[in-house]
Amino acid sequence: MDYNLFGNSGLNISKYALGTIPFSGTKGFEKVSDMDQETANYMVDYALDQGINQFDTANLYAKGDAEIVLGKAIRNKRHDMVISSKTGFPLTDNPNDVGATRINIESSIDATLERLGTDYIDLYYVHCWDGQVPVNETVQVMNDLIKKGKIRYWGVSNYSGWALAKTHTLAVENNMMPPIAQQIYYTPESREAEYELLPAGKELGIANSIWSPLGEGLLRVK
Numbered sequence: 738m739d740y741n742l743f744g745n746s747g748l749n750i751s752k753y754a755l756g757t758i759p760f761s762g763t764k765g766f767e768k769v770s771d772m773d774q775e776t777a778n779y780m781v782d783y784a785l786d787q788g789i790n791q792f793d794t795a796n797l798y799a800k801g802d803a804e805i806v807l808g809k810a811i812r813n814k815r816h817d818m819v820i821s822s823k824t825g826f827p828l829t830d831n832p833n834d835v836g837a838t839r840i841n842i843e844s845s846i847d848a849t850l851e852r853l854g855t856d857y858i859d860l861y862y863v864h865c866w867d868g869q870v871p872v873n874e875t876v877q878v879m880n881d882l883i884k885k886g887k888i889r890y891w892g893v894s895n896y897s898g899w900a901l902a903k904t905h906t907l908a909v910e911n912n913m914m915p916p917i918a919q920q921i922y923y924t925p926e927s928r929e930a931e932y933e934l935l936p937a938g939k940e941l942g943i944a945n946s947i948w949s950p951l952g953e954g955l956l957r958v959k
Contacts, residue, residue: 738788744917744944754791755784761802781810795823808853825864837867837875861888892918898933918944
């Protein structure tokens with residue numbers, strides 16, 4: 738397995754990651770999968786045996802149930818795992834339970850840590866751009882979580898090139914830790930990321946984490 742430093746950081750991750758959207762398959766994710774705990778345990782063990790140390794989840798997946806399944810699958814293997822999660826999409830009707838706000842991020846990370854059964858996660862993503870929230874609020878709360886030891890690094894997901902650059906620039910100019918990674922959709926049939934996102938990541942020292950490289954199953958081998 739190949740390992741690389743993730744963006745401008747000291748975090749070493751495997752070339753491949755195990756995503757957890759299929760874990761649980763409840764609360765609106767029934768059509769995605771319904772992977773039970775025993776199968777999830779096997780998948781985590783198999784990934785680790787192959788040298789994969791990257792495990793990605795989100796509070797959106799099965800509205801937290803995927804995080805619970807992953808948490809139970811960790812068992813005594815936490816030291817060998819680099820775990821990432823995300824927040825930003827609405828999970829309830831509460832107007833404060835959404836977006837890149839301080840109130841949502843702080844409450845979301847506590848709920849995620851409880852579901853995963855761990856004291857920290859290695860990488861925490863803002864799941865989507867929030868154009869209504871000041872960028873400095875998002876950058877500051879992520880840096881606060883790092884200082885508190887709840888996360889080690891942070892990143893962004895599904896951002897545009899200009900939003901990525903704005904976020905990174907504001908952090909650096911204010912002597913705060915910028916995002917070290919961006920999660921983007923990039924497949925052989927969807928290559929828009931080549932126009933701005935990939936060049937921006939290279940210029941800024943931000944790693945690229947590709948979600949659904951097989952086009953959500955469209956490009957799978959039959």
